[in-house]
Amino acid sequence: MQHGKYRFIVGFLAVPLGLYALFVIWPFIQSIYYSFTDWTGLSPEFEMVGLANYERMLDDDIFWKSLQHSLLFALLLPVVTIGLALFFSFMINVGGRRRRGGPAITGVRGSSVYKIVYFFPQVLSIAIVALLFAFAYNPDSGAINSLLRGIGLGELQPLWLGDPDLALWCVMAVLVWSTTGFFVVLFSAGMASIPAELYEAALLDGADRVTTFFRVTLPLLWDTVQSGWVYMGILALGAESFAVVQIMTTGPGGPDYSTTVMVLYVYQKAFRDGQAAYATTIGVALLVVTLAFSAVVLRLGRRERLEY
Amino acid sequence: MKTTQTPAPVPAGEPGAAGPSAAPAGPPAREKKEGTVLNVFSHGILVIWAIMVALPLVWAVMTSFKDDRSIFSSPWSLPDTLHFDNWSRAWTQANMSDYFLNTVLVVGGSLLGTLVLGSMAAYVLARFEFPGNRFIYYLFVGGMSFPIMLALVPLFYVVNNMGLLNTIHGLILVYIAYSLPFTVFFLTAFFRTLPTSVAEAAFVDGASHTRTFFQIMLPMAKPGLISVGIFNFLGQWNQYMLPTVLNTDPDKRVLTQGLVQLAVSQGYKGDWSGLFAGLVMAMLPVLAAYIVFQRQVVQGLTAGALK
Numbered sequence: 282m283q284h285g286k287y288r289f290i291v292g293f294l295a296v297p298l299g300l301y302a303l304f305v306i307w308p309f310i311q312s313i314y315y316s317f318t319d320w321t322g323l324s325p326e327f328e329m330v331g332l333a334n335y336e337r338m339l340d341d342d343i344f345w346k347s348l349q350h351s352l353l354f355a356l357l358l359p360v361v362t363i364g365l366a367l368f369f370s371f372m373i374n375v376g377g378r379r380r381r382g383g384p385a386i387t388g389v390r391g392s393s394v395y396k397i398v399y400f401f402p403q404v405l406s407i408a409i410v411a412l413l414f415a416f417a418y419n420p421d422s423g424a425i426n427s428l429l430r431g432i433g434l435g436e437l438q439p440l441w442l443g444d445p446d447l448a449l450w451c452v453m454a455v456l457v458w459s460t461t462g463f464f465v466v467l468f469s470a471g472m473a474s475i476p477a478e479l480y481e482a483a484l485l486d487g488a489d490r491v492t493t494f495f496r497v498t499l500p501l502l503w504d505t506v507q508s509g510w511v512y513m514g515i516l517a518l519g520a521e522s523f524a525v526v527q528i529m530t531t532g533p534g535g536p537d538y539s540t541t542v543m544v545l546y547v548y549q550k551a552f553r554d555g556q557a558a559y560a561t562t563i564g565v566a567l568l569v570v571t572l573a574f575s576a577v578v579l580r581l582g583r584r585e586r587l588e589y
Numbered sequence: 590m591k592t593t594q595t596p597a598p599v600p601a602g603e604p605g606a607a608g609p610s611a612a613p614a615g616p617p618a619r620e621k622k623e624g625t626v627l628n629v630f631s632h633g634i635l636v637i638w639a640i641m642v643a644l645p646l647v648w649a650v651m652t653s654f655k656d657d658r659s660i661f662s663s664p665w666s667l668p669d670t671l672h673f674d675n676w677s678r679a680w681t682q683a684n685m686s687d688y689f690l691n692t693v694l695v696v697g698g699s700l701l702g703t704l705v706l707g708s709m710a711a712y713v714l715a716r717f718e719f720p721g722n723r724f725i726y727y728l729f730v731g732g733m734s735f736p737i738m739l740a741l742v743p744l745f746y747v748v749n750n751m752g753l754l755n756t757i758h759g760l761i762l763v764y765i766a767y768s769l770p771f772t773v774f775f776l777t778a779f780f781r782t783l784p785t786s787v788a789e790a791a792f793v794d795g796a797s798h799t800r801t802f803f804q805i806m807l808p809m810a811k812p813g814l815i816s817v818g819i820f821n822f823l824g825q826w827n828q829y830m831l832p833t834v835l836n837t838d839p840d841k842r843v844l845t846q847g848l849v850q851l852a853v854s855q856g857y858k859g860d861w862s863g864l865f866a867g868l869v870m871a872m873l874p875v876l877a878a879y880i881v882f883q884r885q886v887v888q889g890l891t892a893g894a895l896k
Contacts, residue, residue, distance in 0.1 A: 293802075304747065305769075368631075406844070409827075412849065414645070458645075467891045
């Protein structure tokens with residue numbers, strides 16, 4: 282298979298690699314370079330300013346706020362989402378009672394319906410989901426507050442997105458709503474590949490469901506949980522949080538910067554305030570946070586691989 | 590749905606009536622109680638979550654058929670009459686038809702490009718040894734883990750300098766570039782699993798590498814292409830960040846962008862019912878596709894994370 286091999290390789294790689302280098306790699310390298318300049322993005326002239334942008338960043342209160350919010354997104358969202366998803370998928374796949382004549386290990390009744398319904402939000406655009414919930418959260422005529430009025434909790438009419446103490450939690454709840462279903466399906470697929478004998482053995486030993494979950498399911502599912510964790514964290518730091526915060530909160534960024542996250546701040550500095558160089562500096566900080574997050578999760582989650 | 594399990598008196602010692610909790614080793618009374626409480630509790634949570642997922646969508650569909658006044662006065666009541674005019678108004682006057690067309694063009698072009706270019710690169714990386722193979726592979730795969738927003742600022746100027754800003758084909762090229770990391774990663778793994786013998790036989794019979802690829806290997810890779818195709822379709826159809834930055838021309842807006850703009854401007858015009866109709870309109874194609882191709886969608890979206 283040697284004849285014309287290199288010509289073929291070059292021919293097949295040139296276009297994809299070229300596109301990728303031009304639109305992904307090159308801007309990525311450039312942005313690190315720009316973070317050491319005073320480039321505005323509006324004119325082609327700029328000068329090297331050394332670490333000035335980084336010094337400015339360290340004194341920037343809004344940057345620290347956005348960092349805090351992004352960290353909260355990256356740490357709390359995966360915990361809640363993956364926790365919920367683990368519970369749901371365990372119930373759907375293993376939690377059922379044994380029905381006469383059926384398999385020993387089974388999900389609760391209606392589990393296939395749950396799987397289909399739970400996955401719904403995953404196929405919707407995060408932008409559409411954000412718009413929908415922005416209406417639902419509307420304090421006067423939104424679905425949530427009128428539901429509260431309807432069930433006799435009329436006294437309780439939070440401002441939701443308008444309340445600086447609540448806005449961030451409202452936004453996070455939307456991300457939990459939209460991503461949990463994906464992990465339910467992901468973990469269900471993982472659980473389906475765990476051999477039934479292992480569960481049967483646990484049953485014979487008298488294990489209840491809680492023990493079964495922590496001693497059998499979770500250890501065998503650990504690799505999937507971990508990659509799901511990293512995936513969710515990257516989403517929560519990046520595109521998904523950008524869309525929900527930019528679309529849902531006023532400003533955008535919420536009252537008193539209460540929902541500003543790092544991605545949104547990068548966007549605003551670059552495309553609203555004409556401070557492209559400073560924006561890339563915050564972008565570099567975002568990159569560091571993302572890499573650190575993945576490294577920590579992979580490191581903390583390392584344990585002996587279980588074979589089955 | 591069975592949310593409550595009536596604790597009917599089970600004859601003592603009847604085996605296998607209560608699943609895991611009826612394991613022969615435990616004392617029956619305590620086991621039964623644990624099983625019942627846990628069942629009611631966890632069934633309850635499953636049902637509540639199902640309602641929480643479905644309710645906002647049902648609410649949106651309902652609202653899209655109401656007139657503006659009743660949207661505000663009684664958000665939860667059923668529409669008095671079905672206001673189909675909301676839908677026609679959104680489709681024609683609010684430019685939803687244009688946004689749809691733009692999205693179809695962009696996603697159609699990018700999906701085709703992503704699959705062709707992605708499988709070409711993956712095939713070469715999976716099946717040929719040459720210096721730099723590993724390096725290029727990791728260059729592609731590394732792109733999966735870094736924040737797009739960082740590259741977006743210079744990307745805007747790269748695209749601008751090439752004269753591709755606010756064009757459909759510019760958007761297509763950028764979508765393809767940002768879809769390549771996962772596509773190459775997934776398809777490289779897939780091509781490695783395909784048998785070599787068929788390709789070698791074709792080559793011995795005088796087919797060129799290119800011909801072998803397009804006539805033998807691509808058809809064999811169909812299941813992988815479908816999975817990664819669905820993954821990319823949903824990602825590109827739902828893309829919001831890239832068009833927001835690279836596509837500021839009102840005529841070139843894609844669905845997600847158009848809807849957000851509509852929400853901003855309708856806030857002044859007050860056509861909320863039209864906006865809801867647009868929102869539901871944008872949701873329906875993917876929801877319908879999901880219900881029809883449920884199995885493939887789930888496989889496509891989870892395959893990558895499991896490998």
